[in-house]
Amino acid sequence: MIRRIAAGSTWEDRIGYARAVVANGMVFVSGTTGTDHATGEIPESVTAQCELALDIIGAALARAGVGFADVVRVTYVLPDRRDFEPCWPVLRERFGGAPPAAMMIEAGLIDPRHRIEIEVTAVLPPGAASPDVAFPNG
Numbered sequence: 001m002i003r004r005i006a007a008g009s010t011w012e013d014r015i016g017y018a019r020a021v022v023a024n025g026m027v028f029v030s031g032t033t034g035t036d037h038a039t040g041e042i043p044e045s046v047t048a049q050c051e052l053a054l055d056i057i058g059a060a061l062a063r064a065g066v067g068f069a070d071v072v073r074v075t076y077v078l079p080d081r082r083d084f085e086p087c088w089p090v091l092r093e094r095f096g097g098a099p100p101a102a103m104m105i106e107a108g109l110i111d112p113r114h115r116i117e118i119e120v121t122a123v124l125p126p127g128a129a130s131p132d133v134a135f136p137n138g
Contacts, residue, residue, distance in 0.1 A: 001023075002023045003021070005018060005022070005064060006018055006019055007037060007059065010037075020060040020061070026122070027064040027065075029121070029122070033053055033116070034116065037056070046087060047090055050090045057120055061120075065124060066125070069097060070122040070125070071095065074100045074102045074119070075104075075105065076103070078107075078116050079106065079107065
């Protein structure tokens with residue numbers, strides 16, 4: 001069974017993707033930027049964008065029935081690799097207790113105001129089922 005979770009981003013409908021997909025005991029969270037879904041605002045600082053992206057990711061993980069401790073893989077994409085180090089304390093706070101395998105890529109993002117995009121993969125605990133289904137299989 002595949003479960004898809006939406007987060008309310010306008011990009012989800014415009015492009016055609018889910019914030020997260022739960023399948024075969026795994027939770028795949030799409031690349032997430034620090035954009036406020038309610039207002040469309042994007043903070044200026046990379047650390048504020050990083051925190052907001054992690055908040056959005058954390059909400060998607062929770063809706064899937066997992067948390068940051070269940071994340072096994074994370075990919076960071078930044079247009080300027082020099083912006084990565086200021087994010088390290090934020091990342092250590094969220095992932096430090098259960099560090100995942102990680103990778104950082106320097107590449108352009110969909111909006112030039114974005115300074116970081118984060119994608120994660122988590123593992124569901126044995127026997128767990130996602131408690132929240134945002135929209136059915138499609």
